[in-house]
Amino acid sequence: MKAFFGDRMRVLFVILGSLLIIFVVWPLLRTVMATSPAVLWQTILDEEVRQSIILTFYASMIATGLAFVCGVPLAYVLARTDFAGKQLIQGIIDVPIVVPHSAAGIALLMVFGRRSLLGQAFGLVGIRFVSAVPGIVIAMLFVSLSFLVNSARDGFEAVDPRLERVARTLGASPWRAFWGVAFPLAWRSILSGMILMWARGLSEFGAVIILAYHPMVAPVLLYERFESFGLNYARPVATLVILICLVTFVVLRVTASPRRRA
Amino acid sequence: MENQCSLSQVTCGLRVSDLWVDLGAFYLREIDLDVAAGGYFVILGPTGAGKTVLLEAIAGLQPVIKGQIVVDSDDVTEERPERRGVGFVYQDYVLFPHLNVGQNIAFGLKLRQVDRQSAQERVTSISRLLGIAHLLHRSPETLSGGEQQRVALARALVVAPRLLLLDEPLSALDPETRDGLQRELMRVHQELGTTTLHVTHDFEEAVALADRIAVMNQGRVVQVASPEDIFRRPASEFVARFVGARNIFRGEVHMEPDGFTTLSVDGMSISVVTEVEGPAHGSIRPEEIVSSRELLHSSARNCLRGHIVELKDRGTLVYVTVRVPPDFVCVATRRSLEEMELREGMEVYIAFKASAVHVF
Missing domain, CATH: 3.40.50.300 (P-loop containing nucleotide triphosphate hydrolases)
Structure with missing residues (x-):
């Protein structure tokens, strides 16, 4: 407690900081409290709600998986090499955070829409993006990949490159040096990037609604109920989504947090 | 293996x-x-x-x-x-x-x-x-x-x-x-x-x-x-x-019956302080060696007589090479050199502590 209230400045800072925390926690608590357990149970029994929550989790997981496959190699290259235009690449990775997500949705529609070249190419193998799960996945991927790539890059940067060099002299191929040394040492960062990315994907609304209003992910369903039936109908769904997201997020963060300094 | x-x-x-x-x-x-x-x-x-x-x-x-x-x-x-x-x-x-x-x-x-x-x-x-x-x-x-x-x-x-x-x-x-x-x-x-x-x-x-x-x-x-x-x-x-400029000698470390340790170099014995035994090197920093024209009575365990074979001027410091043999390099300020009137060929005494010898 002494560290908290050491001097007047510290007291002021604690008060100001608390305002921000209350600002986050209060509306969430208020929403959760406003819903009686009975209504919540009813919401859980609602087939449409359940479907959309499952869809949301699942789509975001696929997006995270795709970002893992391409993003981890990218992060490694960014951490280990210097090349002309590296700053530009770093910037591009952060662009999705800056662009309004509805605009991102429009941009994706331009490339993956039915009449676009890519849209038609994928159409040949039966993959449709507009008003379909793949559309939801690419929307989530676009808006949340920065989290994974940045976190993985930080992870790789923290691994001494000489560890891999020693591994090479001991007989490891570049592949073995990567999987045996760099990857396990960066894994905590990669995992925490994946969790953040997945959580960010779950909550995506703007880009998703432009590519795929249907099938409805949880945020879209919530919006629809609010628009069509009003606050009282939307609130139980909001409560459920908030609770599920919080519980999952906390569980993942706790299991993934470093047990000790590696 | x-x-x-x-x-x-x-x-x-x-x-x-x-x-x-x-x-x-x-x-x-x-x-x-x-x-x-x-x-x-x-x-x-x-x-x-x-x-x-x-x-x-x-x-x-x-x-x-x-x-x-x-x-x-x-x-x-x-x-x-x-x-x-x-x-x-x-x-x-x-x-x-x-x-x-x-x-x-x-x-x-x-x-x-x-x-x-x-x-x-x-x-x-x-x-x-x-x-x-x-x-x-x-x-x-x-x-x-x-x-x-x-x-x-x-x-x-x-x-x-x-x-x-x-x-x-x-x-x-x-x-x-x-x-x-x-x-x-x-x-x-x-x-x-x-x-x-x-x-x-x-x-x-x-x-x-x-x-x-x-x-x-x-x-x-x-x-x-x-x-x-x-x-x-x-x-x-x-x-x-x-x-x-340094003094590095290869020799052999012995425990003497009186409990002291010596490093013998070219048949000459130097008192040292060490745990090492057998073949070893000893080094003495030039600034640890005191040179004088007369035999000094001091706590230094090592006192040797030799003659100056070289004086090397380094500004305010002068490196003096004294052949015992082997050759020891010691350092003196220009002023003390002038006061002692050291010249090449002159007979001098050098002294250093046993603890000044690093044995490795």
Whole structure:
């Protein structure tokens, strides 16, 4: 407690900081409290709600998986090499955070829409993006990949490159040096990037609604109920989504947090 | 352990010819080195001379512009690092933090798919040799610097490399640990006979360990010679300055019946303070030696008579070489020199404390 209230400045800072925390926690608590357990149970029994929550989790997981496959190699290259235009690449990775997500949705529609070249190419193998799960996945991927790539890059940067060099002299191929040394040492960062990315994907609304209003992910369903039936109908769904997201997020963060300094 | 260098003495060794490397801030030019099979070769040079780059180039970890690297009669210039059979030990150990000591040592064996039992045996035997057998289950971060460096050595040696590269392996350690590990390096080298290339900026370390020394400066090798010749006959002003004026003698340490320890050099005995016994080097810093025209009565255990063979002017300081023999270099200020009226050929006494002699 002494560290908290050491001097007047510290007291002021604690008060100001608390305002921000209350600002986050209060509306969430208020929403959760406003819903009686009975209504919540009813919401859980609602087939449409359940479907959309499952869809949301699942789509975001696929997006995270795709970002893992391409993003981890990218992060490694960014951490280990210097090349002309590296700053530009770093910037591009952060662009999705800056662009309004509805605009991102429009941009994706331009490339993956039915009449676009890519849209038609994928159409040949039966993959449709507009008003379909793949559309939801690419929307989530676009808006949340920065989290994974940045976190993985930080992870790789923290691994001494000489560890891999020693591994090479001991007989490891570049592949073995990567999987045996760099990857396990960066894994905590990669995992925490994946969790953040997945959580960010779950909550995506703007880009998703432009590519795929249907099938409805949880945020879209919530919006629809609010628009069509009003606050009282939307609130139980909001409560459920908030609770599920919080519980999952906390569980993942706790299991993934470093047990000790590696 | 099979495939040891000592079993194939004839072919082992390292030859580097006309090696050029360019990494911007660090570069190598026209490097030529010849390391005898089973030899202990030391590269001596100041920070930034390109010593680490040279080792990394030999290990295949840095790109080479031109030149040739031959290990054990194989031209490995174009070979990938994992196929060179070259062990590497860094100054700050660079142990795998996610593996325990045993797993660190076994890393190379696992890659070679050595079966579990013989891997176990090899890990045990190398860790016994280095005195770390009791640490196998510990995590590297819980070890002292000296222990970590032994683990790094064991990890490199367990796969029986054709060549061992040591990058300032003792520099991160405190003086006491350093002396201990230095003797350990000598013993391990005698036992395994692995051709070794050791980089350091410490001249005494180089003298203690090396059969031959190459002095490097600004990316070039400026002199290759035996340790004796490097400081008796420096090839250039740079080598002379880097090595410095110093007194280094090779001799034998004895415990005298009266409990004192002496280092005998060329039939002459010097009192020393040390735990070391047997063949050793002794060094005395020039500023620790007091010269006088008459025999002084002081607490200094060593008092010798000789005559001045050289006076070397270095501004306010003058280096005085006194032949006892051997030759001792001591330092005096210009003023005291003038007051004592020291001249070449003059007979003088020199005195220094037993504790001023560093035995290694």
